[in-house]
Each structure stands twice: as C-alpha cells, then as structure tokens.
Amino acid sequence: MKYPGRVIKMGEADARIVKALKTALNKALVLRGGEALALDPDNPRFGPNMKQAVQLFQARHLDDQGQPLKIDGEVGSLTWAALFGAEGVPQHQDAADPFLASVLAVAGAQADAGVREQPRNSNRGPEVDAYLRRAGVRPGLAWCCAFTYWCFDEAAQQAGRANPMFKTAGCLAHWQNAPSRGARRLLARDAVADPGRVLPGAVFIMDFGGGLGHTGFVERIEGGYIHTIEGNTDASQGREGGGVYRLQRKLASINKGFIDYGGV
Structure with a gap:
C-alpha cells in the first residue's frame, strides 16, 4: 500500500487506511496474553489503543536504514516503510x-x-x-x-x-x-x-x-x-x-x- 502523503495519527478519517494499518500492526506485533493489544480492523477509529500499538511497533522496529523509529504513535513515511516496505514510500x-x-x-x-x-x-x-x-x-x-x-x-x-x-x-x-x-x-x-x-x-x-x-x-x-x-x-x-x-x-x-x- 502506498504512503498517503500525510502523517497518520489519532483522528484519521480514512477508514481504508486505518484498516490497513491495524491489520499490519496486528501481524507485526503478534501479541498474546496480558500483552495483547489486538486491534479490530473493522473499527475505522484511530484511537488511544491504536496509538499505543503504533508506539509499541516503533519501539520494537528500525527503519529501512537500520535506525530507531521515533516513538510518537504517529505513522509518518519511515514508520509506514517499516510496516509496508520501502517500495510504499516516495x-x-x-x-x-x-x-x-x-x-x-x-x-x-x-x-x-x-x-x-x-x-x-x-x-x-x-x-x-x-x-x-x-x-x-x-x-x-x-x-x-x-x-x-x-x-x-x-x-x-x-x-x-x-x-x-x-x-x-x-x-x-x-x-x-x-x-x-x-x-x-x-x-x-x-x-x-x-x-x-x-x-x-x-x-x-x-x-x-x-x-x-x-x-x-x-x-x-x-x-x-x-x-x-x-x-x-x-x-x-x-x-x-x-x-x-x-x-x-x-x-x-x-x-x-x-x-x-x-x-x-
């Protein structure tokens, strides 16, 4: 999926983007038990739980140049590339x-x-x-x-x-x-x-x-x-x-x- 040309954060109105992000985050984090932060892809809301999941992903992953991601709970181009691959960003x-x-x-x-x-x-x-x-x-x-x-x-x-x-x-x-x-x-x-x-x-x-x-x-x-x-x-x-x-x-x-x- 291509980067949409803007930072995705709490309050995002595009349900298609939110669904894609939640699906990718669920796959990447694979949390279980007390750590579980499973997100509902059919819920179009980018709320606090999703922000927490993004922050957790950022804390556990590097960008495509091997550098730490900024842990801010927002999906910019570097976090997007880490989730979907470098070919998805400009x-x-x-x-x-x-x-x-x-x-x-x-x-x-x-x-x-x-x-x-x-x-x-x-x-x-x-x-x-x-x-x-x-x-x-x-x-x-x-x-x-x-x-x-x-x-x-x-x-x-x-x-x-x-x-x-x-x-x-x-x-x-x-x-x-x-x-x-x-x-x-x-x-x-x-x-x-x-x-x-x-x-x-x-x-x-x-x-x-x-x-x-x-x-x-x-x-x-x-x-x-x-x-x-x-x-x-x-x-x-x-x-x-x-x-x-x-x-x-x-x-x-x-x-x-x-x-x-x-x-x-």
Missing part, C-alpha cells in the same frame, strides 16, 4: 528539470573531486575561495551557501542562461529572498508529512538560530531520507566541516525547509 532518483539536473552534475563533480579546505579548518583553499568570491563575499567565511550559488552559476554559464539563484553566501538570506527569483519554498513540516513533494535538485535549508544555518542540494529521495551534496561539511553532518561531501540525512533533520528552482 522515491525520486533523478531531477525532472534539465537545468537542475545539470546543477546537480556540477555539484557531484566537486564531491567526486574531493574538494577540501586548505589548510584544514580554515574556510580557505583554491576551490573554496572561488565559491566565496562567486557569491560576492571575501574568502575565509563559512561557505556552504556560496557552494550552492557557485554550482548554480557554473551550470547557468554552461547553458548560456541567467543564474536563477538569489546571489548570497547566507543560508537564511537565501531562504528569505528565493521567492523574489521565482523559487518555491516548502516548509519542513510539509516535507515530513509528504516526502513526495521534495524533488531532486531542491536546496535544503537548516536554521540553527542566531543567524546560523546550513544548506546543500537534495540529490535523491528515499522516503524519509534524503541523499545530499553539501559544502562546508563532513561525515559528522556538521555545518563547519572541511569539504564537499555526499551525505544521507533524515528528512526530519531539515528544520527550515526546501527551495525549488524547477522551471524558473
């Missing part, structure tokens, strides 16, 4: 927009080249300095957003067209001003509810408070996970790492949202 492998596909190709080439700061932990280096200058700021600053701008700009030059991305080296300034360039924004909560709305080529934005943020590209989507290409990071997924990396993140870890320049 999967987007390639950018549909040709220009965004070329932007990802530029970003991927930088990751494949193993771009790193020189020296380490300096926010400097030949490539890093070039990213920052292209975004209009001096070398030595945090450079994740400058990297995204450089990738857009390189792809635009190759295509002989204007760069659609708002010119900035600031993640939160990009979030604020992207609509002025025709881009669409998707709030984090809406992306978590429906991962199918997050498309390859989108730019994710994280907000750490105090004006600090982090950003990068979505390369592909697998349900509740995104595969990314990011600058100024490393395997720890931090915002002050020393290179361009391909990473995997939980979709729910993106707390601000996504910017999509598709069709712009």
Whole structure:
C-alpha cells in the first residue's frame, strides 16, 4: 500500500487506511496474553489503543536504514516503510528539470573531486575561495551557501542562461529572498508529512538560530531520507566541516525547509 502523503495519527478519517494499518500492526506485533493489544480492523477509529500499538511497533522496529523509529504513535513515511516496505514510500532518483539536473552534475563533480579546505579548518583553499568570491563575499567565511550559488552559476554559464539563484553566501538570506527569483519554498513540516513533494535538485535549508544555518542540494529521495551534496561539511553532518561531501540525512533533520528552482 502506498504512503498517503500525510502523517497518520489519532483522528484519521480514512477508514481504508486505518484498516490497513491495524491489520499490519496486528501481524507485526503478534501479541498474546496480558500483552495483547489486538486491534479490530473493522473499527475505522484511530484511537488511544491504536496509538499505543503504533508506539509499541516503533519501539520494537528500525527503519529501512537500520535506525530507531521515533516513538510518537504517529505513522509518518519511515514508520509506514517499516510496516509496508520501502517500495510504499516516495522515491525520486533523478531531477525532472534539465537545468537542475545539470546543477546537480556540477555539484557531484566537486564531491567526486574531493574538494577540501586548505589548510584544514580554515574556510580557505583554491576551490573554496572561488565559491566565496562567486557569491560576492571575501574568502575565509563559512561557505556552504556560496557552494550552492557557485554550482548554480557554473551550470547557468554552461547553458548560456541567467543564474536563477538569489546571489548570497547566507543560508537564511537565501531562504528569505528565493521567492523574489521565482523559487518555491516548502516548509519542513510539509516535507515530513509528504516526502513526495521534495524533488531532486531542491536546496535544503537548516536554521540553527542566531543567524546560523546550513544548506546543500537534495540529490535523491528515499522516503524519509534524503541523499545530499553539501559544502562546508563532513561525515559528522556538521555545518563547519572541511569539504564537499555526499551525505544521507533524515528528512526530519531539515528544520527550515526546501527551495525549488524547477522551471524558473
């Protein structure tokens, strides 16, 4: 059964979805005796007993990447995939927009080249300095957003067209001003509810408070996970790492949202 594009929780009105979930939970939990939490699939109500069963399932199972599920009694894409299989949640492998596909190709080439700061932990280096200058700021600053701008700009030059991305080296300034360039924004909560709305080529934005943020590209989507290409990071997924990396993140870890320049 396909994920319905929203988080399923107490009060769910679609009896067909509730029935499918109760049937799957009964099969997965197989509780007996005093532990019994058997759910009636013919009862269309998602009530407290069903929430308890979902929480128990989440406590006893991992997601399809082997990570713990959030024990909240709500069925989002990761819990749905654990119950019904990964094929039941959104999967987007390639950018549909040709220009965004070329932007990802530029970003991927930088990751494949193993771009790193020189020296380490300096926010400097030949490539890093070039990213920052292209975004209009001096070398030595945090450079994740400058990297995204450089990738857009390189792809635009190759295509002989204007760069659609708002010119900035600031993640939160990009979030604020992207609509002025025709881009669409998707709030984090809406992306978590429906991962199918997050498309390859989108730019994710994280907000750490105090004006600090982090950003990068979505390369592909697998349900509740995104595969990314990011600058100024490393395997720890931090915002002050020393290179361009391909990473995997939980979709729910993106707390601000996504910017999509598709069709712009």
